[in-house]
Amino acid sequence: MSRPAEALECGADERLILRERGQREVFCGLTGIVWLHRKMQDAFFLVVGSRTCAHLIQSAAGVMIFAEPRFGTAIIDERDLAGLADANEELDRVVEQLLARRPDIRMLFLVGSCPSEVIKLDLSRAAQRLSQRWLPDVRVLNYSGSGIETTFTEGEDACLAALVPELPRPQTEAPRLLVVGSLADVVEDQFRRLFAELGVGPVDFLPARNVAGLPPVGPGTRYLLAQPFLAETARLLEGRGARRLPAPFPLGAEGTTAWLKAAADDFGVDAAHFDAVTAPGRRRAETAVARYRDTLAGRRLFFFPDSQLEVPLARMLLRELDVQLVEVGTPYLHKHLMAPELALLPKEVTLSEGQHVENQLDRCHAAHPDLVVCGLGLANPLEARGMSTKWSIELVFTPIQGYEQAGDLAELFARPLLRRERIRDLESCN
């Protein structure tokens, strides 16, 4: 914790990045289960961990999802640790119990946690063993969502990376497009329609909504990242012969256009057709975003690190809503994946990577920004000190990508400021 923050050059980009090490006020990768288990409708996520893991997922983002959840925790107890019980036999028993209860499950993820990593429980072998037992009904995979290895959205990266070896080979090497990263179903459908109109295709999405729909991948595959935090998945896809189409992320009118254009260009769509197809959406997005420009223009924003969406969001807010960026914190900055975004972000913007939460709070208090984007643990304490905040987790749980959601995205940032204005009679109260 006492390690000082260091300022480092960032390669050819020559951008100063503040790198910090210390207490991190972020979730671990297990949290991704909260949305992944809804996205993949026949998958179950079994965390092999402690009561803390179970409590985390239950409390993450203050959510309690009381529909029958497609996740659970195999809680390690002292008998497992003392070697009184064989952890693998115990796991087999728990999986048996689980699958008996949920015969509709077709894919089971064994999700590693901090305790399972530290006691070196080999979940990949367990997954192989259980696959043998349960195939063809249930495919068993594993990944780690542990906090010692993954930060928040990196859990999704680890999960999708575990899926890559399972993806079938396409029958031909004809070009096809793969969109990678969880999107709300409504956004996925919108993109599907746009690609169809553009004449780009066939188009697949990863993750698919169910196991039968696992998309094929091969040397003909070009892929677009829909989310910025998928470095490992990207690496494995390249290993399968897929080629990345570098692009900014589909946030805001500009980002969405550039993202679609990357695919259109690769599939040889002519410029006039591209403009004709995208013009209505672009116009709607620009109109919807403009509604919030008066509220947000000139406002000073401070991002605490959370989901790795910070850089694309900052780009959108800067270029489409004229905000001023005080500091853009992100847990990790994958320079090659982020290059198209960084190219759109002026070099003067202060970026920070990693976190020393106390130092960062000091900087935040000193700067006293108009809006702080931060996690739920920090929001109310900052509000109590007179700052407006936007919970960053909402940006992960809300459809914000694409033209039709650009206005919603802008509104998320405007709402705390508009709310403060509405309830100004309370300003002088405690």
Next chain:
Amino acid sequence: MQLTVWTYEGPPHVGAMRVATSMRDVHYVLHAPQGDTYADLLFTMIERRDHRPPVTYTTFQARDLGSDTATLFKNAAKDAYERFRPKAMLVGASCTAELIQDDPGGLAEALALPIPTVPLELPSYQKKENWGAGETFYQIVRHLADVDPPPDPEAGSRRPRCNLLGPTALGFRNRDDVVEVTQLLARLGVDVHVTAPLGAGPEDIARLGEADFNVVLYPETARSAAGWLKRRFGQPAVETVPIGIGATRDFVREVAELAGVDPAPVLDDPRSRMPWYSKSVDSTYLTGKRVFVFGDGSHALAAARIAQREMGFEVVGLGTYTRELAREVRAAAADYGVEPLITDDYLEVERAIEAAQPELVLGTQMERHIAKRFGIGCAVISAPVHVQDFPARYSPQMGFEGANVIFDSWVHPLTMGLEEHLLGMFRDDFEFADDAAPSHLGSHGGGATRRSEPSLAVVAATGEAPTEAAAAPVATAPAEVADAAGSRWEEEAERELKKIPFFVRGKARRNTEAFARERGVARITVETLYDAKAHFGR
């Protein structure tokens, strides 16, 4: 390994956080990996606290494991001391750090900080949150209260005084219970010397020995600390939890006895409306309502007593997830003639509720959702807490006002007396369909949505959490035509069955089928239905 879908309690270090967050000038340095900071939001979001919990997490990563996590801990503790200048420090490990065995207590001692340091050993793989809170409070008291009280020149002439022990951050209605009990004691002529841990600083803990006796408001957190104080200072403890009229009056008598004051003026409080409300004729419809009780040990025990002896309900199930109070709950269950349910398995509780077919569930937020699924009314009586359990208004559970609050919140989910009669008499009225909610619960557009489960209720803590205090009735779908033994329901009997209120229909069906089976009746007619009704009673 245990398969867990939902958990009633967090790990023990979350209990320690509840104690640390309750107090002033205390800082907790927790050896923990990234991600364990999630626990902060329990306090800042569920309880809407305006400060971060006073906790520093060392945030070790995989790459630190091979090198020096111990140094990481020492630096974190040193930095936390310099930054926050606490008057006492708690040090300990979360579940993962427990496995790497860095010994936070020893490391902190080596730092020789100029403040008391309390090492916490909280075995994460055996124990849970409430135990962690109790153990932490006990350790704090042992380390900080072990000082001889100064001479008391006013001894004998001053008002009697006691400590209030056990309230914590994130406790179910603890904030208001403390106010209510403090006022109750004041009316008795008893002063509260120290309330702890909620609102206390280390210097207050050091004054605990000066009180005449202790009041254990929440045995889950305060029982072991009170035991130590009794051994160290000879302070007796009042252990009756004053939830409900009977328990409050018992509490008043016990306190009066210890303090040597007259309980009479306090036993009947003019603002205590619950007894009259329960006695008044409109409450007749509450008689014998079947209730299922589940919660932490002390709240479940209190709720069962109120339900059976003050509301006139019938307790058809009683359970707790607090193993530390299992003995007491078993004894109470025996009194009510029900099987005790001691479990922290949510699915087991769900099965027990389904089997008991209650008309009202008194439980936690978990049971609220079970009840909603079964279409049974529910009132929340215990932690684990939800943002709704921190109402803006004054809303204690303890004392006479607490009893008023409980009466209101338990009656609300039930169909009111006369309305219930009308629903029963004119069941065929098309507007009284099974899906029609009692009017006071707001039935607009309910019929269609009520049947559907919340498919994706990603509800942010302060956002639009499901607001129903109770679920409206939902018909249980007509089951198979023939029961296991082969008795067949005639169509007319089946229609008659549907005229029975939904919440007892399943029971009526089972009773009738059992009755038919016993007597070898192959076809269940309307006659059989009423024969069975006469046989079994209500």
